Amino acid sequence: MSVAQLAGGRVPRVARRAAQREWLFIVAAVVLLGIVVMALFGPLLAPYDPDQLFVGPSNGAVSASHIMGTDDLGRDIFSRVLSGAAASVFAPVVVVVLSGVLGATLAVVAAWFGGWVDGVSNRIIDVIFAIPGLVLAILAVAMFGKGLVAPVLALSIAYLPIVSRLVRGGARAELGKPYMAALRIQGVSSGAIAFRHLVPALLPMIIAQSTIGFGYAMLDLAAISFLGLGAQPPASDWGVMISAGQASLLTGAPEQSVFPALLVVVTVLAVNILGARVTAWAEGKDS
Amino acid sequence: MSDLVLELDHLSIAAPAPLAAPGAGPRTIVHDVTLQVSAGESVGLVGESGSGKTLSVRSVAGLLPAGFTTTGAIRVEGHDLAQLPKAELRRLRATRIGMVFQTPRAHLNPLRTIGDFMTEALIAVAKERPDAARRRAVDLLAEVGIPDPERRMRQRPAELSGGLLQRVMIAATLAMDPPILLADEITTALDVTTQEEVMAVIADLRKHRDLTLLFITHDLALAGAVCDRVAVMQHGRVVETLNAATMRQDATDPYTKRLLSASLPGEVSAERPTDAADPVLVVQSLRKVFSVLSPKGRREEFVAVDDVGFRLEPGGSLGIVGESGSGKSTTARVICGLEAADAGTVLVKGEDWTKAARGTKARRHRARIAQMVFQDPYQSLDRRQTVRECLSEAVAVHRPRASRVELTARVDELLTAVTLDLDLAGQRPRSLSGGQRQRVAIARALAADPEILVLDEAVSALDVTTQVEILTLLDRIRRETGVALLMISHDLTTVRRVCDQVVVMKSGRVIEQGPIADVLDDPRADYTRTLLDSIPREGWVPRRRIPTRTASLPAVATRATRIIPAESVAPESIPRRGEKT
Numbered sequence: 001m002s003v004a005q006l007a008g009g010r011v012p013r014v015a016r017r018a019a020q021r022e023w024l025f026i027v028a029a030v031v032l033l034g035i036v037v038m039a040l041f042g043p044l045l046a047p048y049d050p051d052q053l054f055v056g057p058s059n060g061a062v063s064a065s066h067i068m069g070t071d072d073l074g075r076d077i078f079s080r081v082l083s084g085a086a087a088s089v090f091a092p093v094v095v096v097v098l099s100g101v102l103g104a105t106l107a108v109v110a111a112w113f114g115g116w117v118d119g120v121s122n123r124i125i126d127v128i129f130a131i132p133g134l135v136l137a138i139l140a141v142a143m144f145g146k147g148l149v150a151p152v153l154a155l156s157i158a159y160l161p162i163v164s165r166l167v168r169g170g171a172r173a174e175l176g177k178p179y180m181a182a183l184r185i186q187g188v189s190s191g192a193i194a195f196r197h198l199v200p201a202l203l204p205m206i207i208a209q210s211t212i213g214f215g216y217a218m219l220d221l222a223a224i225s226f227l228g229l230g231a232q233p234p235a236s237d238w239g240v241m242i243s244a245g246q247a248s249l250l251t252g253a254p255e256q257s258v259f260p261a262l263l264v265v266v267t268v269l270a271v272n273i274l275g276a277r278v279t280a281w282a283e284g285k286d287s
Numbered sequence: 288m289s290d291l292v293l294e295l296d297h298l299s300i301a302a303p304a305p306l307a308a309p310g311a312g313p314r315t316i317v318h319d320v321t322l323q324v325s326a327g328e329s330v331g332l333v334g335e336s337g338s339g340k341t342l343s344v345r346s347v348a349g350l351l352p353a354g355f356t357t358t359g360a361i362r363v364e365g366h367d368l369a370q371l372p373k374a375e376l377r378r379l380r381a382t383r384i385g386m387v388f389q390t391p392r393a394h395l396n397p398l399r400t401i402g403d404f405m406t407e408a409l410i411a412v413a414k415e416r417p418d419a420a421r422r423r424a425v426d427l428l429a430e431v432g433i434p435d436p437e438r439r440m441r442q443r444p445a446e447l448s449g450g451l452l453q454r455v456m457i458a459a460t461l462a463m464d465p466p467i468l469l470a471d472e473i474t475t476a477l478d479v480t481t482q483e484e485v486m487a488v489i490a491d492l493r494k495h496r497d498l499t500l501l502f503i504t505h506d507l508a509l510a511g512a513v514c515d516r517v518a519v520m521q522h523g524r525v526v527e528t529l530n531a532a533t534m535r536q537d538a539t540d541p542y543t544k545r546l547l548s549a550s551l552p553g554e555v556s557a558e559r560p561t562d563a564a565d566p567v568l569v570v571q572s573l574r575k576v577f578s579v580l581s582p583k584g585r586r587e588e589f590v591a592v593d594d595v596g597f598r599l600e601p602g603g604s605l606g607i608v609g610e611s612g613s614g615k616s617t618t619a620r621v622i623c624g625l626e627a628a629d630a631g632t633v634l635v636k637g638e639d640w641t642k643a644a645r646g647t648k649a650r651r652h653r654a655r656i657a658q659m660v661f662q663d664p665y666q667s668l669d670r671r672q673t674v675r676e677c678l679s680e681a682v683a684v685h686r687p688r689a690s691r692v693e694l695t696a697r698v699d700e701l702l703t704a705v706t707l708d709l710d711l712a713g714q715r716p717r718s719l720s721g722g723q724r725q726r727v728a729i730a731r732a733l734a735a736d737p738e739i740l741v742l743d744e745a746v747s748a749l750d751v752t753t754q755v756e757i758l759t760l761l762d763r764i765r766r767e768t769g770v771a772l773l774m775i776s777h778d779l780t781t782v783r784r785v786c787d788q789v790v791v792m793k794s795g796r797v798i799e800q801g802p803i804a805d806v807l808d809d810p811r812a813d814y815t816r817t818l819l820d821s822i823p824r825e826g827w828v829p830r831r832r833i834p835t836r837t838a839s840l841p842a843v844a845t846r847a848t849r850i851i852p853a854e855s856v857a858p859e860s861i862p863r864r865g866e867k868t
Binding site for chain 1: 620623624625647650651652653654655657658659661662663666667668669670671680681684685728731734735
């Protein structure tokens, strides 16, 4: 008797991938935990005063006393990275949470009521969509002054349409499903339908979008700081440090830009891996 | 034997080990299936869902899910598929085997025209010139009895009804002139009259093309009517292979006998004396119009329900039958307050329910009186809720002050009423079978102790054996609780089993109504007779009928939903096709 293996002999391809994901997930979780600790306790952990000039040589290389080297003004880069962590990590979180909550609420309300409510909310979203995030941020800075608050608010509004469009589509699809009609016929109250059934169904989508949004927000905020509109010297965040390191970068001392940039990349990656996992978990409850 | 074109030789199929328990090893789902099909023969493969019939056929077409392995041999025209080099195998499958699936809509790209779909294989595989491919596609569409094929070529799947799409799938499969056709539940999603048309097409093709057919279905009566031989599968094994013409006499296996009895027209349920009690539901000259978008983008009116009236006695059971697009589901949705009627009245226990309930309080009041069970239990249950959560919620709506203990007790009571194992209470819908899910949906509807239970095609998606179980359950519940049943179905057999009264609908209008025995045994309307004739039975020959205008509406029509009618041609423009004899 012949043995036919019609569909790919090696069976547990799916299983292997799942195992790899498990490993990645643990690494991402540990990395993110480290970054959160940095953000929370950064100033306490810093070996030097981050704003103290010339604690070491100007543009000093990586060494035992300065593990990330020193910048053009002789400040300890590691200390500055630690003290800037809070602003760099928490600002995008605020952006994501604000845009997520506002966008999802607007979307659910629009999808639920339909008709003119939907129309008005769509036009508002269209208008916001038409303005690029960075332009909005610059506008906000011009109105409210420099600092982190204005760009964070501006980006929250700028990201709102992305969340809202996505969630509105999902909510409309969900509301059209027979189980929603079944709930109405059962006499379940509208509030219970919305919060016990509709929102949980949309949660995986919102979480997935938020983790992607976090990456964009971090990079956008870095760009705003890079333009000199975000955190103001001597306070710093990672974006400011990357921008300030440009001159040194050209003279062959990349440390000042490279380390914060590396942290931005690592954080965004870790959040995305974690987000994929959380989304899978939220979906796993239903799919 | 040289004329064997398809042979399954001791075929077993194993699924990969589940992720949760990698040590368990692969699970064998299909055991040692041996099946031989000669040239020009038609063999039916019959069994309930999960019996392995689809997997067996998919292994022939090379469509097993990733990780599935087979042992044994599959031989197509004498070639062992496992021995063939990959390129050869692909060529063989592309040119010698055609496969048609259950849900044509899911297999067609909604953004491409029928023409794109039809010519794709001809251009890509057979290397025909586009204009030649196009001509051939039109010929093929005409061959499967699609009226006005030139126009269909330019349309998209959304503009065609289910029956027409299934014909398009068959035509596309024929493009490569395969001698073997694998048909996987191709008529399960269609109503009886459309099923008859599609089966007539298949019968014609077999006559003219010498097709070998492997026909998978859960409907033994249908298989018996269109196949030469029938193999019955249960739990991954072929329990019996029978000659279709004599299967009723020859069947020895208990499972086959059960299937046979499930497809018999059931006894007309004993009629109850219609007491003079006030009817619980009175529908009078009901009318529902949808504003739809015509193919040219204009708004036009589609009358889904027109002048429909009937009454339902307390504890009675009324069936509404008709093909898809006849307005029977819309009628049910209006009664349950999911749609607002445009004219006419719906009186429930003397209250006017014509307007859809506004607000939670009004809905809750109505929920105590009328409940509904939907066609697809998987979609009508929240997939995130366990059975217990789902039922508790339904109970708590009407007993807001009930304690946790009382809720648990009531849920257990409901589960017992629908004969569901209490251990299943912690499961979510995806780990339940179709029959179990529908029981949960029925239990949920009973949670409110309703006086009217509306069943919208509640058993259409289930296997015949499960159908009988659910129908028996419903009949028992009706007798025990005195709930009145309003049963919407395209299947006269199911209506006959449960209902005392029947309303026959077509194109939104009532064609005939009356006591079930009078209407089904001595129909006065031609349309009722057509419906009755479409039911597969012994000695049944599917006939082609003149395609009628049926427009299927999407399941949910809200203010924002734009409904595009499936076929918006004036009936006069359809070329009439003589009936083949």
